[in-house]
Structure formats: C-alpha cells, structure tokens
Amino acid sequence: MDKRDPFRHNVLTSGHRACSGCGEAMAARMVSDLIGPDAIYINATGCLQVFTTHNQQSAWQAPWIHSVFANAAAVASGIEAALRISGKETPVVVQAGDGGTFDIGLQCLSGMIERGHDILFVCYDNEAYMNTGVQRSSSTPHAVRTSTSPPGRLSQGKHQLKKDVISIMAAHHMPYAATATVAYFPDLKAKVEKAMGIKGPRFLQVLSPCPLGWVHDSALSVTVSRLAVETGLFPLVELEHGELTGVMRLAEQRPVDEYLRPQGRFKHLFNSKNGAIELRHLQALADARIRRYGLLDAETEWDTDRAMQSERHGRGGYCERRSHGS
Amino acid sequence: MAAKLEIEPGSSNAYHTGEWRTQQPVYQNKWPPCSQICPASEDIQAWLALASAEQWQAAWHKLTERNPFPATMGRICYHACESACNRKHLDSAVNIHAMERYLGDMAIAQGWRHRSFCDDAQPERVAIVGAGPAGLSCAFQLARHGYSVTIFDDQAEAGGTLHSAIPDYRLPKSVLANEIDAILALGIELRLNSRIGEAVSESDLLDQYDAVFLAIGTQQPRLNPYNNGAEKARSNHSVMSGLEFLHRLNRGEELEIPRQVAVVGGGNTAMDVARCVRRLGAEVTVICAQDPHGTHHHELGTEMPASLTEVVEAEAEGVQLIYRAGVHRLVRSGDHLSGIEIAHVDRVHDRHGNFNPILFDGTEEFVAAELVIFAIGQESDWRGLEVLQKTTEADGVWVGGDAVSKSKLAAAAVGSGYRAAMSMMARLKGDAVIPDEHKKRKITYREMQLHYYAKQPRLEGEMNPERLDGFKEVVKGLVDDDSARHEAKRCLSCGVCFECDNCWHFCPDAAVIKIAGGYRIDYDYCKGCGICAEECPCGHIDMGNVS
Numbered sequence: 001m002d003k004r005d006p007f008r009h010n011v012l013t014s015g016h017r018a019c020s021g022c023g024e025a026m027a028a029r030m031v032s033d034l035i036g037p038d039a040i041y042i043n044a045t046g047c048l049q050v051f052t053t054h055n056q057q058s059a060w061q062a063p064w065i066h067s068v069f070a071n072a073a074a075v076a077s078g079i080e081a082a083l084r085i086s087g088k089e090t091p092v093v094v095q096a097g098d099g100g101t102f103d104i105g106l107q108c109l110s111g112m113i114e115r116g117h118d119i120l121f122v123c124y125d126n127e128a129y130m131n132t133g134v135q136r137s138s139s140t141p142h143a144v145r146t147s148t149s150p151p152g153r154l155s156q157g158k159h160q161l162k163k164d165v166i167s168i169m170a171a172h173h174m175p176y177a178a179t180a181t182v183a184y185f186p187d188l189k190a191k192v193e194k195a196m197g198i199k200g201p202r203f204l205q206v207l208s209p210c211p212l213g214w215v216h217d218s219a220l221s222v223t224v225s226r227l228a229v230e231t232g233l234f235p236l237v238e239l240e241h242g243e244l245t246g247v248m249r250l251a252e253q254r255p256v257d258e259y260l261r262p263q264g265r266f267k268h269l270f271n272s273k274n275g276a277i278e279l280r281h282l283q284a285l286a287d288a289r290i291r292r293y294g295l296l297d298a299e300t301e302w303d304t305d306r307a308m309q310s311e312r313h314g315r316g317g318y319c320e321r322r323s324h325g326s
Numbered sequence: 327m328a329a330k331l332e333i334e335p336g337s338s339n340a341y342h343t344g345e346w347r348t349q350q351p352v353y354q355n356k357w358p359p360c361s362q363i364c365p366a367s368e369d370i371q372a373w374l375a376l377a378s379a380e381q382w383q384a385a386w387h388k389l390t391e392r393n394p395f396p397a398t399m400g401r402i403c404y405h406a407c408e409s410a411c412n413r414k415h416l417d418s419a420v421n422i423h424a425m426e427r428y429l430g431d432m433a434i435a436q437g438w439r440h441r442s443f444c445d446d447a448q449p450e451r452v453a454i455v456g457a458g459p460a461g462l463s464c465a466f467q468l469a470r471h472g473y474s475v476t477i478f479d480d481q482a483e484a485g486g487t488l489h490s491a492i493p494d495y496r497l498p499k500s501v502l503a504n505e506i507d508a509i510l511a512l513g514i515e516l517r518l519n520s521r522i523g524e525a526v527s528e529s530d531l532l533d534q535y536d537a538v539f540l541a542i543g544t545q546q547p548r549l550n551p552y553n554n555g556a557e558k559a560r561s562n563h564s565v566m567s568g569l570e571f572l573h574r575l576n577r578g579e580e581l582e583i584p585r586q587v588a589v590v591g592g593g594n595t596a597m598d599v600a601r602c603v604r605r606l607g608a609e610v611t612v613i614c615a616q617d618p619h620g621t622h623h624h625e626l627g628t629e630m631p632a633s634l635t636e637v638v639e640a641e642a643e644g645v646q647l648i649y650r651a652g653v654h655r656l657v658r659s660g661d662h663l664s665g666i667e668i669a670h671v672d673r674v675h676d677r678h679g680n681f682n683p684i685l686f687d688g689t690e691e692f693v694a695a696e697l698v699i700f701a702i703g704q705e706s707d708w709r710g711l712e713v714l715q716k717t718t719e720a721d722g723v724w725v726g727g728d729a730v731s732k733s734k735l736a737a738a739a740v741g742s743g744y745r746a747a748m749s750m751m752a753r754l755k756g757d758a759v760i761p762d763e764h765k766k767r768k769i770t771y772r773e774m775q776l777h778y779y780a781k782q783p784r785l786e787g788e789m790n791p792e793r794l795d796g797f798k799e800v801v802k803g804l805v806d807d808d809s810a811r812h813e814a815k816r817c818l819s820c821g822v823c824f825e826c827d828n829c830w831h832f833c834p835d836a837a838v839i840k841i842a843g844g845y846r847i848d849y850d851y852c853k854g855c856g857i858c859a860e861e862c863p864c865g866h867i868d869m870g871n872v873s
Contacts (some may be wrong), residue, residue, distance in 0.1 A: 002339050004848065007830075014836045014851035015338030020346065020857030023832035052338070059338035108649035150427040185831045208506075219856030219869075222832050310778040310863045312378065314821075317840070 001061060004157040008318045009037050009061065016059035017051040021218025023209035023225060024048055024124045027182050028095060031206065034192040034319045037062040039091040044072035044100030047131040047210075048124060050147075053285050069104045072096050073112035073121060080117045091196065094121045096117055098139035099129050100161050103206060113172045113201040120195050120202045127162070134213040138163040141233070141277040142285065144265045146213070149267040156278045158201055161285075166205055170239040173199040177248075178238040181207040183226035184307045187248060192239075207234050215264025227259035230304055233287035235293045247298045251305035253290060254282045335487065343835060347854035347872055349845055351829075354868045356769035356821020359424060360407035365738035366393040366463075366520025370407055370422055371822050373803040377425060377814035380807065383438055385814075386429045390440060393621045393740050394466045394509050395459060395488075397434055397501045400427025401801070402492055403737045404594075404633040412771040412820050416758035418784045420816045423660035427787075427803050428810045434504045440512055441472065448472040450754050453524055453535040456478075456826075458486020459736045460541035463511050463743025469512035471751055477514060478504070484510075486543050487728070488736060491595065492632050493573040493602050494797035500810070523710030531714070535689060537750045541727035541743065545569070545733065564663035565656070568701025575602055584696035588666050590653055591701035592616050592630035597637065599701050600645045605797055611646040611693055613685050617669045643794055652683045653689055656698065659769070674695040724750060769865050778822040778826070778863035782816050785809045823866045830857035 002013040008288045011032035013100055013140040018025035021089040028048055032041065043049045049066050052059040067075040076094045083090055096105055101123035109121060128146050131283040141162040144153050148166045149158040169177040172218055188206070195202040207228055228234035230250065233256060236248035242267075247314040260266040260282065267283075269275035309315075360370040370390060376385035387397050400423050402716055411419035432438075452468050454461045457479035465475045483489050484506050510516055531538055547567035568591065574581060583606045585778060589599050592614035603610040616630040618635060629635070630649070641647065651668040657665065660863065670689035676682040681703075706729040708715050717723040726742035728734045752758060788802045804810050823844060830838045837852040838845050847858075859867040 002337070002836075005836070008836075010633045010836045012836065013337065014848065015341040016835070017338075017341075017343070017344055018834060020853040021857055022834045026832060026857075029836055030831065041528055054338070057336045057338040057341055157521075179599075182832070182862065216709060217856070219860040220477075221725050221834075221855070239582070263871060305777075305780065308778055309780045310826035310828060311825075312815075312824045312826070314830075317827060317830075 008033055011037050011060065011062045012052065013061055015057065017304075018047070019212050019218070020209075020217050021211040022047075022051075023182055023211075024097070024126055025123050025209075026204045026221065027050070027188075027208045028052075030185065031095075031180065031192055031204070032062065034101065034189055035091060035093060035120075036224065038296060039063070039093050040065070041077040042067055042072050042092065042094045043078065044094070044096035044105055045069040046096060046097030047126070048095055050131050057059045057120055063076045064210075069100055071108050072100055073108040073119070076113050076119050076121075077115065077117045080119050084118075092119045094119060095281070096121070096123055097130075098125045098127060099137050101125070102139045102165050103137055106111050106168075113169070113174045113203070117201055118199050120204065122204045122206060123165070124206050124208040126208045126213060128210070128213050130210050130213045139165070142284075143269060144277060145268055146265070155270065156272075156274050157265075158272045166203075166237065166239065169203045170242045172201075173242045175202060176238070176240055177203040177205075179205045179207070179234065180235050181225040181229060181236065182209070182230065183222050184236070184248070184304075187302075187307045189316070191238065193307055206285060213265065215267070220262050222233075224259065224262060226304075226308070227254060227262075229264055230254045231259045232290040232295055233255045233259060233282070235289050235295055236251040244293065246301060247293045247295055247297050248307060249300045249303040250290070250295045251303040253296060256286050329363055336871055337756065338445050338495050342850045343853050344848075346848045346851075347386070347852060349854045349856065349869045350849065350852060350872050351597065351856070351859050351867045352870050353823065353845070353847070353853070354866060355766060355823070357766040357840070359410035359412060359768060359770070360420075360819035360820075362768050363406045363410040364741075364858045365406070365733065365735050366399070366741040366744070368407075371817060371819055372721045373429070374420070374422070374425060374814045374817040375819065375822075377386050377429065378811060378817065380811055380868065382429060382807075383436075386433045386438060387427065387441060389429055392744060393461060393737070394407045394440065395505050395736075395740060396426045396742050397430025398488060398497060398505055399737055399740070400424065400430050400503070400803075401497050401799075404635070404735065406617060412774065413816060413818050415771040416776045417781045421784055421786060421804075421813050424785070424787050424804050425813055429832060430505065431501075431803055433508070434475055438508075439858070440466070440508055442472070442512060443470050444472045446472055447474065448754070450474075450536040450600075451476070451534070452537045452539065453478065453531050454539045454541060455531075455714075455814050456486060456543055456727065457481070457484035457506075457516060457518070458471065458541055458727060458739060459488055459742040459748075460543070460739035461486070462506060463694065463740040464539045464747045465514045465743075466509045466512065466727065467507075467744055467747035468750065469514050471747075472609075473751070473754075473798070476520060477516045478520045478526065479516070482519055482648055484516055484518065486541075487545075488497050488826050491569060491598070493572065493575065495601070495793070495800050496598070496790055499798055513619060514698075519712060522714070528711065531715075531835045536665075536722060537752060538714065538723045538748070539743075539746050540723065540729065541739070542706055542708070542711065543728045543739075543743045544704040544706050546705045546707040547700070548705055556849050564658075564661075565699055565826065566697065568595045568699050569704055571599055572602065573698050575782045586613075586695045586697075588613060588693055588695035588698045588703060590698060591703075592632055593701065593703070594632045596701035597645075598639050599699050601640050601643055602797075603699075604640075605638065605794060609644075609646075609668075610697065611648060611649050612640075613653060613666070613668055613693070614647060615652050615681075617675065618647070618648065648693070651691075653698075654685055660814075663696055663698065665692050666698055667692055667797075668690065699861035702783065719749070720752075733860045767821075771820075773865035774818065774820060775861060775863045775865075776818075778828070778861075779818060782812070784816070785813050812849065818861055819864045821865050824864060828861045828863065829867060
C-alpha cells in the first residue's frame with residue numbers, strides 16, 4: 001500500500017501508465033480520493049482501465065473490477081443488488097470513458113438508471129477513443145480532427161455535433177446528474193460530495209483533457225479545461241430529477257478562439273476559409289449553451305472566478321489528516 | 327492450503343514512471359519585486375504573510391530584522407515597493423507602506439521589544455558616527471548580535487535627518503523618538519552633542535574601537551549660486567537653504583515668513599520646504615528645472631526627482647509649481663528682494679551627467695518673492711574627519727548612509743547600515759562576508775497565474791481634512807485590524823509558496839506529496855508534464871532539466 005501522503009489516500013496511486021499530463025488520470029484521482037477507498041469501483045474498458053492495470057500491476061488501492069466496454073453499468077447493477085441483499089452499504093462507483101458512456105455503454109447505463117440502482121456513474125469525457133488511436137466518438141465536438149474524421153478538401157473535421165449526454169441522463173428523471181471538470185477542484189469536490197449524499201442512480205460527467213488526442217502541451221491540461229468552461233463550450237450544470245438546479249456562472253465570457261488555439265485538434269480551422277465558418281459555428285454553439293443555461297446571469301453561489309481562487313493553506317482537501325504509518 | 331493465482335497482482339508503485347521524464351519541476355523560492363527594489367531589503371512578502379494570519383508581533387519581528395523603523399518608514403518612505411508590486415497587473419498594488427506603519431504603530435502602542443540574537447556579549451567594541459537612520463540601523467544589528475556599540479552625534483537629538491529635516495505633518499517627532507528608544511534599549515550607548523574632533527579625537531576613535539562606521543549623512547546644504555561676495559552680505563533674510571529652513575522649523579523656532587516665497591529645486595526637500603511654507607501661511611512657488619512626472623518614461627534626469635505622491639499632495643495644498651525653469655538672477659530693490667527672474671531650461675545635465683542647466687535668453691519671467699529658499703541638494707560635512715575620510719574597510723572603517731548613497735533615501739540609509747553591520751561582523755569574526763540570502767531570482771507577473779487571485783480593493787489611510795491647520799499629520803493609518811488583515815491578504819506572495827494545494831490537486835500521477843508546511847515531489851513517479859508549474863499561482867515552481 002502506498003501511504004506516502006498523510007493528507008490523502010491516493011486511491012489511484014502512482015506508477016500508472018497514463019501519458020504525461022493526462023486529464024483523465026487527474027480527474028480519476030480526484031474523484032476516487034473524494035469517495036475514498038471504502039467503495040467498489042467498476043471500470044469499463046477504456047484508457048483508465050488500460051493505464052491503471054498494466055502487466056499485473058494495479059494502481060488502485062481499493063476494490064476494483066474491470067468489465068467489458070458495454071456492460072459496466074450492468075456489472076455494477078449486479079454488485080449493488082448483491083450488496084443490498086447482504087445488507088451492506090458499500091458505495092458502488094462506475095468509471096467509464098466517453099466511449100463506454102456515450103456510445104457503447106449507453107443502453108446498460110440507461111437500464112441502470114431506469115431500474116433505480118444506488119450507483120454513482122462517473123464519465124471521464126476526453127471526447128474520443130484515445131487509447132486505440134484517437135478515433136471519433138459521439139462525444140467528439142464538432143469540427144475536431146481525429147484519425148477517423150480527418151480534415152481535408154471536403155471536410156473540416158467531425159461533421160456532427162457532440163452528443164448532449166447530460167440532457168439524455170436528465171431525461172431519465174434521475175436524482176442527480178452533473179457536469180464538472182478538473183480545473184475547478186472545489187466545484188468537483190462539492191458535486192462528488194453531493195452525489196455521494198444522494199440515494200439512487202447518479203451521473204457525473206467530468207471533462208478530462210487529453211494532451212495526446214487534443215494535441216496540446218502536457219502542461220496545459222488544466223488551462224484547457226478551464227477555458228472550455230470559460231468560453232461556454234462546456235457548461236458546468238447540475239440537474240436533479242430533470243430540473244436545472246445549479247450552474248457555474250461565467251465571471252467573464254471568453255471567445256472560443258482562446259480555447260481552440262492551444263489545441264492541435266482544431267488547428268486546421270485557423271488557416272482556411274471554410275475553417276473560419278466552423279470557428280463562427282463553434283462560437284455560436286458556445287453562445288447558444290450560455291443562453292440555454294443562463295451562464296452569464298444565473299444567480300449562483302459562486303462564479304468561475306470565485307471557484308478558482310487560491311487561498312493560503314488551500315480550500316480544503318480530501319480527508320482529515322491520516323496518522324502516519326496506519 | 328489457499329488457492330494461489332497463477333499471476334498474483336502487484337502494485338503499480340513498483341513501476342517508476344519517473345524514468346519517462348525529460349524535464350522536472352523544482353520548488354524554488356523567488357525574490358518578489360517589492361523586496362528586490364526595497365532599499366532596506368525587507369522581506370515584505372514574509373511579514374505580510376504573518377500579518378495576514380494576524381500574527382502581528384511575529385510580523386513586526388520579521389519586518390524589523392531589516393528595518394527597525396517601521397512606523398517611521400511607513401510614513402516617510404516613498405515606497406518603491408508599491409510601484410514594483412505585481413498586484414498592479416491584477417487590480418492595484420498592495421498598500422505596503424500603510425501596513426508597515428500599522429505594525430510600527432502597534433509595536434509602539436504595545437511596547438514591543440526587539441529581540442537579541444545572542445546572550446553572550448562579544449568582546450569587540452564598535453563606534454558609530456552619526457545617529458541617523460544608517461547609524462542607528464547599523465547599531466541595531468550589531469547590538470542584537472551582542473557587540474557593544476557607541477554612537478556619536480553632534481546634534482542634541484538622535485535621528486539625524488529624520489529628526490532635523492522631516493516636517494511634523496509627515497512624521498510626528500514622538501513616533502521617531504519611540505522607535506529610537508526601542509533600538510537604544512538593546513544597550514546601545516548614545517553620546518549626543520559629541521562632534522568628532524571636539525568631544526573625541528579621530529585617533530582615539532581608531533585606537534579605542536575595533537571598528538568604526540561613518541554615517542555622517544549630508545548635513546551641508548549645497549551652496550546656492552548667489553552665495554558670494556556682495557550678494558552674500560545682504561542675503562541673510564531673503565535667501566536661505568532648504569535644510570537650514572527645515573532645521574530651524576524642526577527646532578521649534580518661530581520663523582517670520584513673508585507673504586510670497588519661492589523655493590528652488592525639484593526634489594523631496596523642496597517639496598517639504600514648500601509644504602511647510604504653506605502651513606506657515608505664505609504663498610509659495612516651486613521652481614523646478616525638470617519636467618513633471620509622466621512626461622518622460624524614466625529617462626534619467628528629465629523628470630523631477632521628488633516623489634509623485636509628494637507633488638500631488640503639495641499641489642492639493644496650493645503649492646504652485648513651475649517646471650523646466652531655472653533662476654536667472656535675484657531681483658532686488660536695494661537690499662530688499664522683490665523676486666526672482668526665471669528662464670526656460672533647455673538641458674538639465676551636461677554630458678558628464680552633472681547638473682548644469684542651460685537657460686535660454688529671451689525667455690525670462692518674473693516671479694514675485696520676498697524670500698527664496700534653495701533646496702538644490704546637500705553634501706557631507708567632512709570637517710574634523712579628514713583622517714577617517716581617507717581610511718578603508720581594511721583599516722576597520724566603514725562608510726554608509728546618505729554620505730555615500732546616490733538616492734539619499736532614508737530606507738537606503740537603513741539598508742546600508744545593515745550591510746555595514748554584516749560586513750563588520752564577518753570581518754570581526756574572521757569570516758568571509760556572508761552572501762545576502764535575499765538575493766534570489768526575481769519574479770515578474772508574467773511567470774504567475776493572476777487568474778487564481780480574486781480582485782480586492784486597496785484600502786488607503788484617510789487624509790486629514792484639516793491638513794493645512796498647523797503641522798498635524800496629513801495621512802492617517804489604516805483604521806483597524808480588519809483592514810490591515812484585508813490589505814495583508816492582498817499580497818500575491820510572488821514566487822513564495824503559500825500552500826494553495828494546486829500542485830497537489832492537479833498532479834495526475836500522485837507524485838506531489840503534501841507534507842506539513844509544504845509539498846515534496848516524488849521523482850520516482852513524476853512524469854514531468856509541467857502542470858504543477860503551469861498552474862502554480864505564484865510562480866514558485868520551475869521546470870528544469872533532468873538532473
């Protein structure tokens with residue numbers, strides 16, 4: 001067991017094989033440390049499963065099981081039912097990528113919610129099939145270059161739009177569905193803690209930048225995820241029983257250019273006439289999402305500035321200080 | 327026998343991803359710009375951090391490590407620290423001088439005592455000539471390290487220029503006296519009215535003491551160009567030097583000032599003189615050879631040397647300023663001065679950098695004045711110190727303060743006293759001079775992530791509404807602990823970790839370990855992605871080559 005850190009369990013410990021600067025590893029470490037080691041983690045196939053359990057070496061310091069791509073929610077449903085029958089209250093958490101959520105795992109997920117299992121389903125959304133070589137998924141945003149949506153004479157990257165999965169989840173009238181991202185740890189922490197306090201199916205979509213697939217500097221993972229929110233392209237929202245109950249207000253709306261420029265997957269848009277149209281399209285998409293969720297004028301507890309503020313001695317971490325050597 | 331799996335799972339900790347690294351983060355304290363520019367090298371960030379935690383006394387101790395005059399400097403220093411403050415790129419600079427004053431005033435009110443570093447007395451004795459900020463600062467450092475110190479001063483009061491030339495509306499005498507008393511309480515012997523060459527001879531000084539620090543300041547006004555021959559004889563009541571004027575005022579003399587006064591000079595002394603003259607009820611015009619602030623971008627010698635706040639406050643009090651003008655001649659009818667003739671100044675300094683203005687013919691104007699005060703600089707008075715003047719540090723004699731300083735700032739004098747004390751102690755102990763631990767890499771706002779900080783308004787000390795009624799203090803301090811804490815919390819802590827947890831939260835590899843009082847990087851696993859350095863608000867983390 002890794003007990004290096006007296007202030008954190010490190011449920012997802014060091015030595016995993018994620019790429020340098022991986023947003024998904026960051027998000028999974030945050031989420032699993034907020035939930036703690038006393039939970040059962042079910043992992044769909046995907047980057048997270050591949051890089052955390054390599055060559056018989058597991059990076060998980062908690063009970064963890066790998067399912068196939070499609071059935072993580074179904075496996076979790078069975079585990080949850082067995083725990084319920086044996087009278088145990090161990091939390092059950094599913095972790096899946098956008099492939100295991102938006103595409104391949106969608107029907108099992110829908111069934112899990114419909115049956116009302118007491119499970120938190122976390123989707124680490126890095127917007128493509130990254131570990132198999134950056135193929136498009138239904139989560140890939142419009143106009144993105146992937147290996148299966150290459151830009152060229154007739155194409156400016158992916159033709160279709162990003163699937164609005166949070167609305168699909170909310171349409172199940174599930175108790176809690178929310179979006180979050182790594183750049184705003186206090187917000188992510190509040191959402192995980194809220195989700196863990198609710199009984200029934202819960203869903204969390206965490207935007208997780210991928211330096212490899214998004215083609216940005218590995219140091220910029222947090223910056224890019226912050227800009228996704230500040231431009232309005234990735235609204236941070238909470239939906240309870242289908243109703244919008246919370247949004248992160250934007251202190252200032254940034255132009256989408258600021259988000260797109262550091263990322264190589266949008267590079268083709270910046271040197272062509274057709275690309276310029278798509279840039280305007282992406283800006284219009286951001287504007288539409290801002291209008292839809294009222295991101296500029298919603299009355300909220302905090303906004304993107306206040307959620308970021310650094311304070312001396314931090315703003316609270318994962319758990320109480322552990323005693324050494326326990 | 328328990329069933330054994332053919333392949334037993336292990337922990338990924340066995341695999342050291344640190345081997346992938348091509349660059350690596352390093353925690354590195356930087357030197358914030360405020361401290362970089364502070365002539366007294368105060369560790370401003372450190373004492374503001376303590377003040378933000380309401381550890382007021384600890385903050386005062388930290389501050390006085392370098393500067394035993396916080397209440398004084400908080401009032402009179404021109405706070406270059408605030409012009410350098412990185413926070414001005416976010417909203418506005420931290421009000422450092424008000425914080426310094428707040429701590430200094432609190433120390434006086436609470437009667438806090440300076441701490442001594444060692445209980446054992448050192449055998450060596452040190453003599454200091456001049457009880458101004460440089461001399462007292464040097465004595466303070468030496469006494470705290472156990473040396474026996476004697477200060478000689480030819481004046482009747484300690485404080486040097488701080489006492490004799492700073493008007494009461496900027497620095498009440500009681501504030502200075504309290505801070506000097508706290509320094510002397512460390513066991514420093516002060517001998518007033520003791521001019522070297524009269525009370526004690528130069529050779530006695532060299533023989534009886536192991537080291538001497540000359541901090542004689544600049545008490546000799548630079549001669550005005552009309553100080554010769556016939557003019558000198560009749561100019562007693564109509565021409566004066568700024569220093570003489572301030573000395574007499576500070577001694578409590580009742581000065582008879584005519585209705586109209588001209589002050590020649592563009593420095594802070596000229597501003598002090600002009601504002602005092604206003605308080606005595608006269609109209610005053612300042613003749614300044616340079617251009618006003620903001621006309622040139624720090625081109626040396628083209629803008630007036632006085633501090634901008636002084637100029638703004640002087641103008642608010644009704645002081646008239648005439649820029650780019652020099653005195654052509656004094657206009658007299660008989661012995662009575664009726665005014666001065668000024669002319670446009672073309673070039674201020676000659677090519678050797680000396681003050682040598684060229685006046686253009688045909689641009690003359692008349693400024694009515696019955697008294698003209700020249701505040702055009704001052705020099706050291708080396709009379710009686712001819713032998714010591716020729717000695718060096720090798721002979722055990724150090725020189726500091728305004729006598730050798732270009733800026734002539736009180737804070738610079740304090741800093742030079744500190745450095746002299748350190749160098750003396752190193753010499754007396756036979757060590758090499760300890761390099762100043764404060765000299766670290768500077769940090770600019772570009773290396774910081776300002777979006778991690780909240781915008782917060784700057785709090786100011788209030789202005790006294792009855793400021794021209796006598797010599798009452800013009801600026802009041804911060805009102806209470808809450809405002810002081812608010813202002814201290816505005817410090818960005820440039821380049822110095824304030825434990826915000828960003829690196830710890832954001833490391834995808836759990837390679838940042840939080841420990842009591844900070845963090846450490848586990849290089850076995852750090853992949854060198856650079857996120858911690860990118861997201862560090864204060865620029866504390868550097869990315870370097872793999873060692």
